[in-house]
Amino acid sequence: MRNNHTMGQHAIVIGASLAGLCAARVLSDHFDRVTVYERDELPDGPANRTAVPQGRHVHLLMARGAAEFEGLFPGLLDDMVAAGVPKLANRPDCIHFGAAGHVLGTKTTLKREFTAYVPSRPHLEWQIRKRALTIPNVELVRTSVAEPVFDAARERVTGVLLEAGDPSSAVDADLVVDATGRGTRLPVWLEQWGYGRPTEDTVDVGIDYATHQVHIPEGIIKEKVVVAGASHDHPVGLGMLLYEDGNWSVTTFGTGKVTPPQNLDEIHRLADELLPEHLSAALRSGTPVGEMAFHKYPTSRWRRYDQMTRFPSGIIPFGDAVVSFNPTYGQGMTMTSIQAGNLRAVLESGHSDIAGQLSRATKKTTWPVWTMNAVGDLALHNATADKVPWWYVKVGNLFDQFLGAAETEADLAEWFLRRFSLLDSLYMVPDARTLGRTIKHNMGLLIAEKRRARRSAPDRERVSL
Numbered sequence: 001m002r003n004n005h006t007m008g009q010h011a012i013v014i015g016a017s018l019a020g021l022c023a024a025r026v027l028s029d030h031f032d033r034v035t036v037y038e039r040d041e042l043p044d045g046p047a048n049r050t051a052v053p054q055g056r057h058v059h060l061l062m063a064r065g066a067a068e069f070e071g072l073f074p075g076l077l078d079d080m081v082a083a084g085v086p087k088l089a090n091r092p093d094c095i096h097f098g099a100a101g102h103v104l105g106t107k108t109t110l111k112r113e114f115t116a117y118v119p120s121r122p123h124l125e126w127q128i129r130k131r132a133l134t135i136p137n138v139e140l141v142r143t144s145v146a147e148p149v150f151d152a153a154r155e156r157v158t159g160v161l162l163e164a165g166d167p168s169s170a171v172d173a174d175l176v177v178d179a180t181g182r183g184t185r186l187p188v189w190l191e192q193w194g195y196g197r198p199t200e201d202t203v204d205v206g207i208d209y210a211t212h213q214v215h216i217p218e219g220i221i222k223e224k225v226v227v228a229g230a231s232h233d234h235p236v237g238l239g240m241l242l243y244e245d246g247n248w249s250v251t252t253f254g255t256g257k258v259t260p261p262q263n264l265d266e267i268h269r270l271a272d273e274l275l276p277e278h279l280s281a282a283l284r285s286g287t288p289v290g291e292m293a294f295h296k297y298p299t300s301r302w303r304r305y306d307q308m309t310r311f312p313s314g315i316i317p318f319g320d321a322v323v324s325f326n327p328t329y330g331q332g333m334t335m336t337s338i339q340a341g342n343l344r345a346v347l348e349s350g351h352s353d354i355a356g357q358l359s360r361a362t363k364k365t366t367w368p369v370w371t372m373n374a375v376g377d378l379a380l381h382n383a384t385a386d387k388v389p390w391w392y393v394k395v396g397n398l399f400d401q402f403l404g405a406a407e408t409e410a411d412l413a414e415w416f417l418r419r420f421s422l423l424d425s426l427y428m429v430p431d432a433r434t435l436g437r438t439i440k441h442n443m444g445l446l447i448a449e450k451r452r453a454r455r456s457a458p459d460r461e462r463v464s465l
Contacts, residue, residue, distance in 0.1 A: 007031055007347060007354070008174025012160055014145045016042060017052070018125050018333060019319025020179030021132040022340040025072050028135045030347045031174065036132075037160070039144040046126035046244075054327060056293040057211045058239040058251035059121040060225075064422035065334030066117045068341055069124075073131045077117060080127055084244035086118040086224045094224045096279060097417065100380045101231035102403035104413035111414060116421075118224055120243040124333070147185075148176050148315055150193050157314035175354065176315045184321035187303065195310050198303045203374050205326050205383045206257035207297040212264050214248045214286035221282045228274035229328070230255045232380050237328065238267075238274050240283065247289050253328055256382025264288055300326045300377070302370055305355075306363040316355045318343070323366050326373050334422055338365050368426040375399070402430065 011031040013020045016038035027034045040051045048055050061069075070077050081087045088094045090113050092106035119127070133140050146164035148157045149172075157176050163169035178186045187197040230237035235258040239251045252260040252267055261267045271280040302323040305311065318339060325332050342361040351357050377383035379396020406412040418424050 007350075009033065010035070010173045011175045011177065012037065012145075012171065012173040013177045013179055014160070015179040015181065016129065016140060017179050017181055017319060018128060019181075019321075019336045019339070020177070021125075021128050022069075022072060022336060023177045023179055023318050023343060024138050025132050025135065026340055026344045026347065027175070027177070028138050029344075032137060034135075034138045035171070035173075036138065036140045037145045037162075038140060038142055041142065042129065042140075043122075043126070046120070046123040048122050052121070052125070053295050054209075054297070055121040055125070057209050057295055057327075058241050058249050058330075059124075059327075059333060060227075060239075060241070060330030061117055061119055061124060062331060062334040062421040062423075063114060063116055063418075065337045066115070068334065068337035069128065072337070072340060073128060076127055076131065080117060080119050080123070080244070083123070083127075084246070085123065086242055086244070088116040088118070088224055090114055092414075092417070094222060095417075096223050096226045096228075096276070098228040098274070099403055099416070099420075100229055100376070100400060101234060102400075102407050104403075104406050104416060105408045105410055106413045106417065107410045110417075111411070112418070114414075114418065114421075114423075116225070118241055118243065120241075120245075120249065121333075123244055148189060150189070150312065152193070155312050157312055174314070177318050178315065178321050179318045181320040182301065182324050184303075184317065186315070186317050186321060190312075193312060195308065195312065198305045198308055201302040201304060201370070203300045203326070203377050203383050203385045204298065205255060205300055205328075205377050205381065207326065207328060208254040208257065208260055209251060209293075209295040209297070209327075210253070210260040210262060210267075211249060211251040211293045211295075212267060212291075213289040214250050214264075214283060215246065215289055216242075216248055216282050216286040218246070220285065221279060223279065226275065226279055230381055232382060234274075235382055236260055236270060238270055239330075240279075248283075248286065250283065255328070255377075256384075258382075263292065297327055300324060300370075300373065302366065306359040308359075311355050311359075313353075313355065316343075316358055322359075322362060323370065325369065326377055329373055329376075329420075331369060331373075331422065335366070335369060338422075365426060368428070369422070372428040399428070 007030045009032045011027040011034045013024050013036045016036050024034050024036050090109055092110055097104045146161045149159045149161055149170055151158050159170055159172040161169050178184055191197050224242045226240035228238045235255045237253050240248050242248050252270055254260040261270050268284050271283050319336050339362055346354055346357040375392045375396050378388055379393045406416050419428050
C-alpha cells in the first residue's frame, strides 16, 4: 500500500547491493517509480558474486537484523527456514561464543526469548533481491551509472548520467540513492560541486580473512554457530557457521595485519587451540568443499556526512557508502537494516530535507556501535587509529573484566548476547544492576584466589610461639 507522504515520481538507486535493495523497498512506498541500476550480472539464485568478495566468508545475521528485514519483507524469515536456513529458537546451547578470549557461559535456555537465523550472505541477498524486484513499481536495469546530474543553480541533484559527458543519457529523478558501497564516489562528486568532502573517522583494523567450506556429518555436534574471537594476545580468530546447504563455512581471520591460516591443515591446528575438543574433532572429521577463499579488510570507515554544513538536495548516501564496520563483529548487515528503518522514518515524516534528517538519524544509530567496535579493536585487537580518545583503553579493559565474569555468570552472558545482537539497545553499556553483578562476581573470584593462596602458604611462614 502506498504511503500518503508521496515524495515524488521517480527515485533512482545506484547499486543492487543488500543496502540498495532495502532502500528500493522503502522508496517504493513513497515514489511512483523506483529504478535500481546495477552494473554487474545478478544470479538467478543464491550464489556468490564477484562484486561481493566478502560474501564467501562467514556472515552473521543478528537477531535485530532478522526482525528489521522481516519488517521490510514480511514472510522472509519463514521462507528462509523453509529453504533450510537454520533457526535457533531460544537455544543458546546451539551457540559456542567466544569474545576476546572469553567463552560465554550460557545455559540451555535463555530467560528472554532469543531467536537467531543463520543464512549465508548469498542466500539472504537472493531472498531479499527476489522480493524487492517483484514490487510492482521497482525496476532493475543492468547498466552502469557514470555520475549524478547536478543543477548548481538549484543546488540539487536532478538525476543521473548513464554515459559520462553525454546529456542524452540523462535520466531524471526526484531522489538518487548512492548504494555503491565502500568504493563510493560521492565524496569526489561533492568536492566537484563545491561542497567539499566529508571528514572520515577511520580505524586501521588490518583484517585478513581465509575461509574454507567443510561438510561435517549431521548429528556429530549440536552447535550451529561457533565463534572464537581474536584477543590482544591471540590475534587470530575463527568462526564456523552451518548454512542452508548443509555445509559449514569456516572463516579464520587475523587482526592487526596478522596472517590467518593459509590451508585447511593450519585451520585445523588453529581450531585445536581455540575450540573445545569436540568441536575441533568434528571439524577434522569433515570433508573439504571447494577451495580456500581470501579477503582483506584494512580499514573501518565512517564518512561523517552528518558533520557537513552544506549538502545538495536530491541525493543521499546509504549503506557502506556511509559507514563500513569491522566485519569480524558480524554487525554490518544488521546496521544496513537499521539504516533502512531510518530512511523509512524520514520519508514517513514528510520532511523536505531528506539527506539532513537521514544523516542525523544514522549518526544516532551508528555512534554507539562504531564506538564500541573501535574500543574493542584498539584495546583488544591491536588496531591503530590517528585519534584515539584516552578512555578507549580503560573502557576496553573494563569490558574485558565483564567478559571474564560472563564466562560463568549466565545472566551476564545473556546480557552480552542480546546487546551484541543489537536487540535491547545499541549501547554496550551495562546498567547498574549488571555492573554490580560483574563486580560481585569478580570480587568473589579475587577473594577465593586469596584464600587458596593462604591455604597453600608454606609452613615456615606460620609463626608459632
